[in-house]
Amino acid sequence: MTNTARRTAAAFVLPALIGGVLLMGAAAPALAQSSTEAAFKATTFSLSAYGETRVAPDMATINLGVQTDAPTAAEALKANGTRMNQVMAALKKAGIAERDIQTSNLNLNAQYAYEQNQPPKLTGYQASNQVTITVRDLSKLGAAVDATVNAGANTVNGISFGLVNPQAAEDAARLEAVKALQAKAELYGRATGYKTVRLVNLSEGGGYMPAPPPVPMMAFASKREMADSTSIAGGELKVRIDVSAVYEVSK
Known part of the structure; x- marks a missing residue:
């Protein structure tokens, strides 16, 4: 070539x-x-469901404190400190551990009187000290409230209930959520003539545990008038878990 x-x-x-x-x-x-x-091209069902479980609370959180008024700031703080020390001692005597008592708010404010066409007139000072306490033995809850009020606490902002360890309640709610999800998939399958082939994706959207609404001071006062010891009922908490899933289906 x-x-x-x-x-x-x-x-x-x-x-x-x-x-x-x-x-x-x-x-x-x-x-x-x-x-x-x-x-x-695969046919899928995108579904969501939730599961709930109810459980009795085993802990409570209370916000209470002392409010004092005096002509001077120093006197207001001194009077507040004295009464707050008495409240702290009463809490510890009622069985509340020191780690479960936390100062949540401390304020000192000037107080004024207002009259029409007149400049504000200083009338004194108000000191406020709030603590948040955690009660892990609910049998001591009423006694703890009584002890603090008797020791000088004059503000109780509210009470909420919870669980020391919510894991078991959340897992029970998860099982109910998955059962509800599977039942929904089967229902849609019967309605459309499809059958589930496999679970493609499963996700948890989060859970929540709503607490009963806070009980104001007026409620405590009315109960104290009718009984020697404050009666507080914890009721039940509702623990909820939301889930969503994608199922592949076929005829």
Whole structure:
């Protein structure tokens, strides 16, 4: 073969090789696109459900404190400190651990009298000290409230109930949520003529544990008038877990 013939043959082989490489390179995106299209063609159910469980609380949180008024700031703070020390001692005597008593607010404010067409007139100072206490033995709850009020606490902002360890209640709610989810998938399957092939995705949207509304000081006062010891009922807490899932289904 002459040199001219060899060059001509090589010229025909090179484009063929390049074309082959290009065709092979184009095959990968085509396969990926085919796989994606197949996934989108699958019929799925996107469903959500929730599970709930009710459980008695085993702890309570109370916000209470002392409010004092005096002509001067120093006198207001001194009177407040004296009464607050008595409240702290009463809490500890009632069985509340020191780690469960936390100062949540401390304020000192000037008090003024306002008259029409007159500048504000300073009348004194008001000191306020609030503590948040956690009661882990609910049998001591009423006695703890009584002890603090008798020791000088004159503000009780509210009470809320909770669980020391909510894990068991949350897990029970999760089981109920999954049962409800599966039942819903079966129901939709019967209604549409599809059957579940597999669970594609399962996610938890979060759970919550609503507490009963805070009980204001007026409620405590009215109970104290009718009984020697404050009566407080914890009732039940509702623990809820939300879940959502995607099921692949087929005819």
